[in-house]
Amino acid sequence: MRMPGIEHPRAADAAVVLINLGTPDAPTPGAVRRYLSQFLMDPRVVQIPRWLWWPLLHWVILPLRSKRVAHKYAEIWMDAGSPLAVHTRRLAAAVAQRMPGTRVVHAMRYGQPAVHEVLDGLRREGIARVVVLPLYPQYSTTTTASVDDAVRASGALPARVIGDYHLDAAWVQAVADSIRAHWDVNGRGERLVFSFHGLPQRVVDNGDPYADQCKASVAGIVGDLGLHDEDYVLTFQSRFGKERWLEPATITTLEAMARAGTRRVDVVCPGFAVDCLETLEEIAQQNADAFRAAGGQAMQYIPCLNDTPAHADALAALCDKALRA
Ligand SMILES: C=CC1=C(C)c2cc3[nH]c(cc4nc(cc5[nH]c(cc1n2)c(C)c5CCC(=O)O)C(CCC(=O)O)=C4C)c(C)c3C=C
Numbered sequence: 001m002r003m004p005g006i007e008h009p010r011a012a013d014a015a016v017v018l019i020n021l022g023t024p025d026a027p028t029p030g031a032v033r034r035y036l037s038q039f040l041m042d043p044r045v046v047q048i049p050r051w052l053w054w055p056l057l058h059w060v061i062l063p064l065r066s067k068r069v070a071h072k073y074a075e076i077w078m079d080a081g082s083p084l085a086v087h088t089r090r091l092a093a094a095v096a097q098r099m100p101g102t103r104v105v106h107a108m109r110y111g112q113p114a115v116h117e118v119l120d121g122l123r124r125e126g127i128a129r130v131v132v133l134p135l136y137p138q139y140s141t142t143t144t145a146s147v148d149d150a151v152r153a154s155g156a157l158p159a160r161v162i163g164d165y166h167l168d169a170a171w172v173q174a175v176a177d178s179i180r181a182h183w184d185v186n187g188r189g190e191r192l193v194f195s196f197h198g199l200p201q202r203v204v205d206n207g208d209p210y211a212d213q214c215k216a217s218v219a220g221i222v223g224d225l226g227l228h229d230e231d232y233v234l235t236f237q238s239r240f241g242k243e244r245w246l247e248p249a250t251i252t253t254l255e256a257m258a259r260a261g262t263r264r265v266d267v268v269c270p271g272f273a274v275d276c277l278e279t280l281e282e283i284a285q286q287n288a289d290a291f292r293a294a295g296g297q298a299m300q301y302i303p304c305l306n307d308t309p310a311h312a313d314a315l316a317a318l319c320d321k322a323l324r325a
């Protein structure tokens, strides 16, 4: 798709950096441990005082969790690497194709390629400023603000960080169209579950706008699809730790639906730009098994937008607009 104005040359000294969460380098306990220790020591993600959290994380949680989680990664690992890394690379290449004359690269908040190394590299190439697109449609202090921290901490380049795109018309349309396309090919379940990564309820109570943005995204998508209230439900997945997280939980909702007689259900995860452990292992495998175990017939998982043309078009247009602003 050609976007209005894209033919005009943009400043050659500006670049676009897509930043995603990050993922282990290998599906092994050692690599998972390195990744999780960086991720879970981020004070944006876990707010327990460091003197208490460090020993708990390194002596109790990581030794147990790394091995178990490495096994999960092994189940979804692709020839070219972790799904999150593979799809993020491909998405960045697809966005680059749509922005001729502009350098478009990607970085990871945790793991490789690290934010400060990517930004330092761009500065050495002669880039003077960057537009950063965190690959989180909905803003959260735990994800988007942490990307902002890493960009500022690198000090390499002046940066404009795009805060969210949860109601961007082209993005909403792309998600709605992907659901319709899935239904056309695979048939339609009795209900559609919108499953978003959860957050501790405490983070939301402290003012994080994430949950509200998830609701607004769903309202936009179901509006485009013409769904009624009884056709869909919004849920939160991936609880971590003992605190209360956002509710309802995806897995308990699916089990309750199955027990109440729903035979076929579809699940889509519009909070994730690309497929990853949390969609491919947790939703498409674990939660699908739980739905069947509770008496359901089939749970169909509708993939993330990944590197599809409509996704790359929407993100390129967002970056283009920010570059010109
Ligand atoms: C999409 C937005 C995300 C939010 C918001 C988020 C918050 C958040 N996450 C954890 C803990 C974990 N998340 C893990 C994996 C993971 N999380 C996201 C996205 C969000 N997280 C993605 C895309 C992934 C998958 C990464 C991949 O490699 O595919 C994990 C690691 C896996 C595991 O050990 O279970 C943890 C841990 C917290 C605590 C949190 C907010 C406070």
Ligand SMILES: [Fe+2]
Binding pocket: 197, 238
């Ligand atoms: Fe997470």
Ligand SMILES: [Fe+2]
Binding pocket: 173, 176, 224
């Ligand atoms: Fe539409």
